[in-house]
Amino acid sequence: MANSFGTAYAGEQMGSNVEIRRANFEDAEAISQVIVSTLRASNAKGYAPKTILRAESNFTPAAIRELFDKRSVFVAVAANKLVGTGSLDKCIVRCVYVISDYQGSGIGKQLMTVVEFEARSQNIDQLTIPSSVTAETFFAKLGYSVVEERFCDSERTIVMTKCLSAEPKSHS
Numbered sequence: 001m002a003n004s005f006g007t008a009y010a011g012e013q014m015g016s017n018v019e020i021r022r023a024n025f026e027d028a029e030a031i032s033q034v035i036v037s038t039l040r041a042s043n044a045k046g047y048a049p050k051t052i053l054r055a056e057s058n059f060t061p062a063a064i065r066e067l068f069d070k071r072s073v074f075v076a077v078a079a080n081k082l083v084g085t086g087s088l089d090k091c092i093v094r095c096v097y098v099i100s101d102y103q104g105s106g107i108g109k110q111l112m113t114v115v116e117f118e119a120r121s122q123n124i125d126q127l128t129i130p131s132s133v134t135a136e137t138f139f140a141k142l143g144y145s146v147v148e149e150r151f152c153d154s155e156r157t158i159v160m161t162k163c164l165s166a167e168p169k170s171h172s
């Protein structure tokens with residue numbers, strides 16, 4: 001595992017070739033596809049179609065490119081295919097998505113390891129996640145606790161937090 005995520009982080013859990021690295025502008029199209037396909041395949045089970053459509057409209061390639069200025073964006077790559085993404089927006093974790101065919105293989109956890117490492121390197125000691133209903137158990141397994149539930153129209157978001165300060169700054 002590398003200490004700086006300017007360089008690649010090779011996946012350990014899958015025992016295969018999953019690389020977590022910083023995203024670049026050329027990744028925007030593929031990131032959009034990862035998010036949209038995962039919204040349709042996974043999140044659609046917990047949200048109304050209009051909510052999924054609204055979410056999709058927020059993640060066009062152009063919208064993704066704009067986010068690069070504001071967030072630290074990471075991607076997971078397996079066999080030259082972009083299969084996941086996750087990002088840090090100051091102290092808020094956003095857009096953690098792994099395409100359905102690759103879920104359950106440890107990629108989401110690896111993305112979160114990198115996002116948390118990035119947060120520590122920015123001296124952030126508490127992270128907040130506006131989690132989907134779909135991902136609540138995933139984040140709970142990583143130590144995040146529910147602090148609030150928000151409803152916007154019929155969309156339910158579970159706000160979760162985790163204190164990072166008790167954990168080591170380096171995981172190499």
Ligand SMILES: CC(C)(COP(=O)(O)OP(=O)(O)OC[C@H]1O[C@@H](n2cnc3c(N)ncnc32)[C@H](O)[C@@H]1OP(=O)(O)O)[C@@H](O)C(=O)NCCC(=O)NCCS
Binds near residue numbers: 038039102
């Ligand atoms: C949530 C998500 C990113 C997890 O990615 P993943 O690669 O499947 O997760 P991992 O394989 O690293 O799983 C890590 C652990 O969480 C558990 N887990 C993952 N997703 C889970 C789920 N939906 N429900 C229950 N447990 C889950 C795994 O079983 C694993 O447990 P273990 O460590 O005891 O073996 C992925 O399922 C996803 O993209 N979901 C839809 C998009 C979404 O809602 N993202 C959050 C937006 S805020």
